[in-house]
Every structure is written in C-alpha cells, then in structure tokens.
Amino acid sequence: MFSERLQVLISPEQRRALEAEAKRREASVASVIREAIDLRLGTVDRSARMRALEEIRAMRGGPFLTPEELNREVAAEREQQFELPPAP
Numbered sequence: 001m002f003s004e005r006l007q008v009l010i011s012p013e014q015r016r017a018l019e020a021e022a023k024r025r026e027a028s029v030a031s032v033i034r035e036a037i038d039l040r041l042g043t044v045d046r047s048a049r050m051r052a053l054e055e056i057r058a059m060r061g062g063p064f065l066t067p068e069e070l071n072r073e074v075a076a077e078r079e080q081q082f083e084l085p086p087a088p
Helices: 012-025 029-041 046-058 067-081
Strands: none
Touching: 029 046, 029 067
C-alpha cells in the first residue's frame, strides 16, 4: 500500500515526457514515476506492486479524498502544528 507523499519539482519537458509515457501505457503519471524509481533503485519487485494494486482494488467505502481535498487537509494540519496555545 502506498502511504508516503513526496513533492518533486520537474521541468516542463520532464512533465511532458511523463504524461506521454503514461498515456502510451494507459496508466497514471504517478505509476510511471514509481516504476522508474523501482527500476533505478530496485526498491519494490513486481509481485509487491501487484499485491498493492489488488489491495487498492479491494478497498470499499472509507473517506476517499480528491488531491485538492487532501492538500487542504495537509495544509490545515500544518497550520495547527504552529498555533500557539491560548494565553492563561
């Protein structure tokens, strides 16, 4: 199961190449990036990726957020970390 979020800045050319490859494969850009990382670093084998895919497919119900909603939740949580306690 994927649980770590990472933000990476890339060039417009890299973005276009990723999107073209994802379209060619009929896959997401994220899956293309994960596969490239795995190929370069050898971190996850194909069977582990397939198990993760099956787990995701089996999910039902639960709070699923859009990327925009997830970003708002993360921003709100960060703001809470820096709030000062009320003065006595």
